[in-house]
Structure formats: structure tokens, C-alpha cells
Amino acid sequence: MRGTSLLGALRTRDPGYVVLRRATRLTLVASVVFYACRYGAGSPMLATYGLFGTIAAGSFAQLPGPAPQRARILVTSLPVVWALIAAGSLLAWSTWAAAGGMLVIGFVVAFAGVGNPRLVGWASAFQLFYILASFPPYQPGTLPQRLGGVTFAIVLLAAAEVFLWPDPVPVSYRQRLAEAADGVGAFLDAAADALTDPHAGPGGRDARRQRAYDVVAALDLGRNPPAWAPTAAGVQDRALRICAAALREVLAEADRLAADAPPEPIPDLAAAGLLRSGAGTTRAAGRSLSPGAPPVDLDDLDVAIGRAEAPYAVGGGAPDVPRLCRDATALALADQVRVFAVGARVATGSTPDGADDPSGLFEFARHSPWTLYWWQFRAHLAPRSAHLHSSLRLAVALAVARVAAGVLQLTHGFWVLLATLTVLRTSAADTRTALRPALLGTIAGAAVSGPVMLVVGEPVVYAVVLPVTLILAFGVGRLLGPVWQQALFTVLLTVVFAQLGPEGWRLAEVRLVDVLLGAVVGVLAGVAMWPRGAGHDLRRNAARLLASSGDAVERTVQAVLGGDDRPDRAIDQVRRRMVLVDSSYCQFHSERHDPRRQQVSWDVVLSAGHRVVPGVESLLRRNPPGCLAGWPAAAALLRDTAGHLHSAYDDLADEVAHGRTAAPLPVPGDCVDELNRVRPLLGAADPASVRHLVEVDRWLAGLADTLARIRPHDDRDVGRGGQE
Incomplete structure (x- = not known):
């Protein structure tokens, strides 16, 4: 037993x-x-x-x-x-x-x-x-x-x-992405059924919705082993991260459409056609990530998008605003499906052309790996880079430990540097966590191995027990915890050096002194040199991304209202800051985090930038600059909404950066809410202008929904919300 x-x-x-x-x-x-x-x-x-x-x-x-x-x-x-x-x-x-x-x-x-x-x-x-x-x-x-x-x-x-x-x-990230694509595709089909037949099988839709959210949640980098998470600067890893962000947005838009189901069936609804085409493309893109699978074909999706966009060029007839609202949401969803599909192509080795990537989101795929790595290095050769800080911290600590070991003429001085490596982490919190088991384990190991070496002096005995100490140190010790692992590793080193030199029982004493000295150096370096780790860098970069996103959104609205400038420079700034946030999170992913701090759903923060960049391109393609010029009432409504949204981005950026309480975020609304907002403006407006107004307004509402998902949770939500 x-x-x-x-x-x-x-x-x-x-x-x-x-x-x-x-x-x-x-x-x-x-x-x-x-x-x-x-x-x-x-x-x-x-x-x-x-x-x-x-x-x-x-x-x-x-x-x-x-x-x-x-x-x-x-x-x-x-x-x-x-x-x-x-x-x-x-x-x-x-x-x-x-x-x-x-x-x-x-x-x-x-x-x-x-x-x-x-x-x-x-x-x-x-x-x-x-x-x-x-x-x-x-x-x-x-x-x-x-x-x-x-x-x-x-x-x-x-x-x-x-x-x-x-x-x-283990299950690779590509496999998780393929499974998520299959789950999201099933929910898209269910959402299409909800639009064409609202009374058909709500129980099945709820089950598909829950599964879709579960499989998409599994894509968070924090839920994947560091050795398998796509955190590198290379083309494939970047493309996989963009695919995950796009799937999150597809799921959010599908959820919004399912909630906006009409009271009566509409068999020929364009939104339903886009959903079904998006479902097929999403599944095909997921399957294409498997080795040897053919690349995903975008023709069906492009045809469906073109069919849904066609009415923009056709005037006449009273506008069906609820239907336009659903179409706008479905087009936003289809744009994200397309981003996911192009990302899957890039992740499997294809290079997108201008037609595949009009927003420039995959511009990096046109450059060599060495260029991408150089950009990554150059971005972090900056005074406030967390990567630069942690590298300098480790280098200085090891150099100081080497000087101390040499000046004190320690027999096994490399143990000092080994202890420094073991204790020192990228943040002071992690260093404190590693210190206790290192010291307690070393003391326990020395207390056991010292008396043993005092009694047993024959090297042959240590030669016989070497395999036992190896399996204990690297197997049993790792399973029992850091203290046991450090203690058994100390015993292992004693057994090894008893066969290499004549130190005798004092070897355990030497080991203890060396580890104590190395731990002191590691702790001092961890506390004195940039102790906050990547979390501070991530918060600052994320705040800058949110602020630049708000600026890009407001400039986009000004463009459709007849402003002089396109938001190209603002979008370029969002792209640059997305790279920094992405890289900061990759290091943050490997650190221990203080559970007392407010929690932020960082994967959703990354999705915010991925939503703005292709969203602006798609919006301006269907709603060209100046399309709403000359409609003062619509201009007032959109400027007011964009201004509030810009302020919300800035407030949330301040909250993410400093943990301060921001002003209330805009509440995302459903299609009925948007209809009530624009209904007083319609009058005898041109149907094409109405469609432009509905889509721009609906796009702003979707961005508000994204902000609501980023918002840090209070301490009561820790464990239920995102990761810090």
C-alpha cells in the first residue's frame, strides 16, 4: 500500500x-x-x-x-x-x-x-x-x-x-491555435444560425460559445510552457502571436453579433454569409498550421467581403439601420479572420504581398531573420530597456563575484558564481524567492555531507554512490522542491569532489561559505540594480501603446470627417510600440509576479494594437477620407465619441502605468444602442452616408469593448482576471 x-x-x-x-x-x-x-x-x-x-x-x-x-x-x-x-x-x-x-x-x-x-x-x-x-x-x-x-x-x-x-x-502552440480556430469556427456557424433563425438551438450555441472561449483562453502565453510559447523575434513566432490576437477579436465580434440576433429570421442577411465564410476560412487556416498541410485559400472570404461591401457603391432606398449595424460588425469580424488567415500563411513560410497585407501588419515577414533580430537588439539598446537592465545586472554581479572569489583565493571559487547565477533573477521579488531555498538547502546539504566525509574517506565509496546522488539531485530533489534540490545538489558536489581531490570533510564547509558569498552578491545586485524587472518596463510600454492607439483612433475619425491628414504617422507609431510591448511581455512571461498588484490582461493589451492597425486600414478602405464631410450632426456625434474614447485610452494608459484609478470607461453597447444613437441624425440623409456613419460608430463601439476587456481588476478578481 x-x-x-x-x-x-x-x-x-x-x-x-x-x-x-x-x-x-x-x-x-x-x-x-x-x-x-x-x-x-x-x-x-x-x-x-x-x-x-x-x-x-x-x-x-x-x-x-x-x-x-x-x-x-x-x-x-x-x-x-x-x-x-x-x-x-x-x-x-x-x-x-x-x-x-x-x-x-x-x-x-x-x-x-x-x-x-x-x-x-x-x-x-x-x-x-x-x-x-x-x-x-x-x-x-x-x-x-x-x-x-x-x-x-x-x-x-x-x-x-x-x-x-x-x-x-507536449501540445505545441500551433496545435493549440488550430484547436482554437476549430472552436471559433464552430461558434461562427452558430452565430450565423442565430441571425437567420434566432430560435434554433440556443443550448447548442451556448455550448459552442463556451468551448470557443476556453480554447482561445489556452492561447495566452502565460498558459504555455516558456520553451514552447512563441516569444522569439523571428517571423514565425511573431505571426503566431498575431494569429492569436486576431482570433480573440474574431471571437469578440462573433459574440457581439450573436447578441444582436434579429427578432425574426432574415435568410439572406449579409452578416450571416460573412460569418459562414469566416467560419470555413478560420478552420482552413487552423488546419494549414499542421506540417505538410496546404496553405489556406482566401478567395471565398474575399468574395463574401466584396459582396457585403458592394452596397457602399449603391445608393437609393431607405436604410435598414439595424441590418447595417450587423453588417458593419460582420465586416470587422471578416477583417480579423483575414488577418488570422494571412498570419497562418506567414507562420508556415509564405511572404505576404501588398494585396494580402494592405495594413502592413506583416511587414516584418519581408525581412531576413538577421534584420529582425537586429531590430530587436536595437530596440532594447536603450537606457530604460528591461532586457538591457537584466543583462547588465547579471554581468556586473558575476564579475563582482569573480573578483571576490579571486581576491579571497577560494579553492572552489566557481561555486560562488554558481550561487550568484542561482539566486539572481530579473526582479528583486524573484531574487528574494530564490534566496531562501538556496541558503537552507546548502546548509542542510553541508550538515549531511560534512559528517559523512569525516567518517568515510575511501574514494571508492563515493564512486559507488555517485549514480544515486545524481538521480536524487536531478530527479527526487526537483520533485520535492527547491530546498531539497539545493541540499541534494550540495551532497552531489561533495561526492564528486571527494573523488577529484583530497579536501576531506572541509569540502562541505567550503561549499557553504562559497554559496553564502555568492548569495550575498546576487541579492545586493538584485536589490541595487533595477529591482523592478520587466513588469515596470511592460507597464510603461503598454501605456505608451494605449496612448498612441487613442491618438490614431481620433485621427482616423477626423479623416473620415474631412480632415486634412490621414492617420498614417499615428499608425506607424502604434506599430513601433506594439513591437516593444510584445518584447517586454515575452520577458515578463518568465518572471514571478506580485499577486497584490492590480491584474492586467496583457494578452488583451497586445490585441488592442493588433485591432487598431488593421482596423484603421479596413475602415478607411470602405469609408474613404472625407466620406462624412458636410454632415455636421454626424461630425458632432463622432467627434464626441472619438474624444471620449481617446480620453479613455489615456486614462487607462495612466492606470496601467501607475496603478491609479481611471475615469469610467466607455460602456460597450449592442446594435440597439448604436441604432438609438444615430436614429435622430438620419432624416433624409443619403443611404451611403448612413452606412458610413453606422460603420464608423460601430467601429468605435468595438474599440470601447476592447478597452473594457483590458481594464485591470481589483484584488477580489485576482485569479479570475488576466495576468500581471
Whole structure:
């Protein structure tokens, strides 16, 4: 019964035995490497670099993708590993030279993650390779042994990744996106049925609506493992993030249309035709994300959009304002479906032309990966960049730790830098969280291993128990928690170095002193240097995005009312700020967040920019600048609405940036509300002008709805709202 209970607890803590599978694989590789190098080749140098190469690449590096992809990353990274070890070995002659190298390499390796946050875990392993080689003894003649040990370890680990119990492949973001597309497509069909036959199966519509919201919620970056979330600066990851934002807007517009169902069936309603065409295109775009699937065809959707837009060129007849209102919403929905479909094409390797991307939302797909990464780096080479701050913080902390270890002539000084790496995080809150388990675990591990080494002096005993300590440190310790993991890792290091040197029981004392010193350096750096992490940077960039979005919206309304300028410059500014917000959120996604702060649905904030950019282009295409000039009553209504909306954007930007209470947001209305607003203006107005008025007014109402979804929740809503 105890065994059954233990297995049950193990399954709960480690679904699929992923952690134990990795720990067993790492234990086998590390044991083979260490035994072959230490006792087979008789070389402590080979054994040291072989074992730590295995631990750095197998435990500290959190590599993305399935097993074959991780194996390729390991093998192709070998030249970088060789360069770091060579640099550390050649700079080990002087404490100050090694510390200067640590400052440069620490910054470059950490800042390189700005282009792909999923490689931050591998960056920690890169740091370790330089750290290990940069400590005395200064023996450049042993460089071949050092490189040989690391190479042997990484190649063997890469082979083990593929052939020894490979990890089960989790659900990828593309698969989640395809599932969300299928769920949203089903709800679009249900919404179309609601328009043409309002009394047909409301229960089925509710079930499809709930499923659509559930599968779209699964697209939030915070609900996906960092190694699989599309957070890189490359074309495919950017396109996937735009696809997710577009699906959220499609779902919101479909929900609005379903709520605006007419009291009697309207079989030939253009909105229903757009919904059904959008449903088919959405499903096809989702399926196209699967490997080997054909690209999505936009012809049917374009035909449906053209059919719905045709009445703009035709005058005559009294306007059916409720129907126009639904058509405007359906056209906004179809525009977002088109963005999703083009994004799916880009994510699968296509380059959009001007006809596919008139808004320029996918302009990045026309540039090389190196150009995109350079833009990303350049955007963050700024004094207030969170990426720049965290890279400088880590580099300075590691350099200071290297100086302290060298000046104090610590025997195993690299443990000081290892502790600094373990404790230091991108925010002071994360650093405090990591400090306690690091100290308690090290004290507990030293308290156990010290007396053991005092009693047991035979190296053969430690050679026998090495595999046991490996599986405990990287398997059991990880499942039990950070304190256990740190304690068992301390015991592991004691067992290893008992076979490499004659330190004896004092090794545990040395380990404890080194960790304490490294922790002090890490905490001081975390508290003294930009302690707020990416959250502050994200809030500032999001506030600027909201402010520029409000300006673009008001300029767009001025254009349709006959203003002199198009809102092109304002839209370009929204695009630039979208890039910064997007990048800030990718780093924020990896941090721990204070639950006491107001919560913000950051994925919806990103959607706000994605809604404004293509929305303005589509609106001006169907409602050209000056289309409502000469209608003073409509101008007054729209200017008033746009002004209030601009103020709401500014107020919400201030609230997001500083946590202040903003003025009440505009309340999103349904089609009946919009009808009541414009009805007094109709009179003998031209039908085409009425359609322009309805669409512009409905677009503003949709933006108000987006703002309502961004609004931070109070503490009572934490856990039910968005993520901070």
C-alpha cells in the first residue's frame, strides 16, 4: 500500500514521469562520462569538464522543442562552448582579466536572449562553461583535455536525448491555435444560425460559445510552457502571436453579433454569409498550421467581403439601420479572420504581398531573420530597456563575484558564481524567492555531507554512490522542491569532489561559505540594480501603446470627417510600440509576479494594437477620407465619441502605468444602442452616408469593448482576471 501511495504521489508531482525520465537519462550519461574520464582515462581534468558539461547542458539548459531538435541545438552549440572554455582558460592567469572577461561575456550571452527568450536557459549553461574555465589553476596546456571532456559529454547527451526514453512531445502552440480556430469556427456557424433563425438551438450555441472561449483562453502565453510559447523575434513566432490576437477579436465580434440576433429570421442577411465564410476560412487556416498541410485559400472570404461591401457603391432606398449595424460588425469580424488567415500563411513560410497585407501588419515577414533580430537588439539598446537592465545586472554581479572569489583565493571559487547565477533573477521579488531555498538547502546539504566525509574517506565509496546522488539531485530533489534540490545538489558536489581531490570533510564547509558569498552578491545586485524587472518596463510600454492607439483612433475619425491628414504617422507609431510591448511581455512571461498588484490582461493589451492597425486600414478602405464631410450632426456625434474614447485610452494608459484609478470607461453597447444613437441624425440623409456613419460608430463601439476587456481588476478578481 505504501508503494501504491508513493507511485500515486509521484504521478501527481510528475505527470508522465518527465522529470524522472530526464533525471535517469542525465544520471546515465553523467556516470558514463565521469567513470570513463576519471577511472578509464585516469584524468581528473577530463572528468571535471565532462561531468560539468553534462550537468550544464542537461540540467541548467532548458532547451525548447522535441528531442531531435534539442539534440541538434546541443551539437550545433559546441563551437560556442569551445570558444567560452578557451576564453576562460586563457584569462584565468589574472583575477582581473577573468573578471573583465566575465563582465563582457556575461552581458553578451544574457543580452543575446532578447531575440529569443526561450534560449535564456541555454545562456545560463554558456555562463557556466566560461565560469568553470576562468578559475585557477592557469593551465592553458590542458585546453585539449577540457574541450575533449565537454565534447564527449555533450555529444553523448545529445544521443541520449534521442534514444533514451525521449520526452513526450507536449501540445505545441500551433496545435493549440488550430484547436482554437476549430472552436471559433464552430461558434461562427452558430452565430450565423442565430441571425437567420434566432430560435434554433440556443443550448447548442451556448455550448459552442463556451468551448470557443476556453480554447482561445489556452492561447495566452502565460498558459504555455516558456520553451514552447512563441516569444522569439523571428517571423514565425511573431505571426503566431498575431494569429492569436486576431482570433480573440474574431471571437469578440462573433459574440457581439450573436447578441444582436434579429427578432425574426432574415435568410439572406449579409452578416450571416460573412460569418459562414469566416467560419470555413478560420478552420482552413487552423488546419494549414499542421506540417505538410496546404496553405489556406482566401478567395471565398474575399468574395463574401466584396459582396457585403458592394452596397457602399449603391445608393437609393431607405436604410435598414439595424441590418447595417450587423453588417458593419460582420465586416470587422471578416477583417480579423483575414488577418488570422494571412498570419497562418506567414507562420508556415509564405511572404505576404501588398494585396494580402494592405495594413502592413506583416511587414516584418519581408525581412531576413538577421534584420529582425537586429531590430530587436536595437530596440532594447536603450537606457530604460528591461532586457538591457537584466543583462547588465547579471554581468556586473558575476564579475563582482569573480573578483571576490579571486581576491579571497577560494579553492572552489566557481561555486560562488554558481550561487550568484542561482539566486539572481530579473526582479528583486524573484531574487528574494530564490534566496531562501538556496541558503537552507546548502546548509542542510553541508550538515549531511560534512559528517559523512569525516567518517568515510575511501574514494571508492563515493564512486559507488555517485549514480544515486545524481538521480536524487536531478530527479527526487526537483520533485520535492527547491530546498531539497539545493541540499541534494550540495551532497552531489561533495561526492564528486571527494573523488577529484583530497579536501576531506572541509569540502562541505567550503561549499557553504562559497554559496553564502555568492548569495550575498546576487541579492545586493538584485536589490541595487533595477529591482523592478520587466513588469515596470511592460507597464510603461503598454501605456505608451494605449496612448498612441487613442491618438490614431481620433485621427482616423477626423479623416473620415474631412480632415486634412490621414492617420498614417499615428499608425506607424502604434506599430513601433506594439513591437516593444510584445518584447517586454515575452520577458515578463518568465518572471514571478506580485499577486497584490492590480491584474492586467496583457494578452488583451497586445490585441488592442493588433485591432487598431488593421482596423484603421479596413475602415478607411470602405469609408474613404472625407466620406462624412458636410454632415455636421454626424461630425458632432463622432467627434464626441472619438474624444471620449481617446480620453479613455489615456486614462487607462495612466492606470496601467501607475496603478491609479481611471475615469469610467466607455460602456460597450449592442446594435440597439448604436441604432438609438444615430436614429435622430438620419432624416433624409443619403443611404451611403448612413452606412458610413453606422460603420464608423460601430467601429468605435468595438474599440470601447476592447478597452473594457483590458481594464485591470481589483484584488477580489485576482485569479479570475488576466495576468500581471
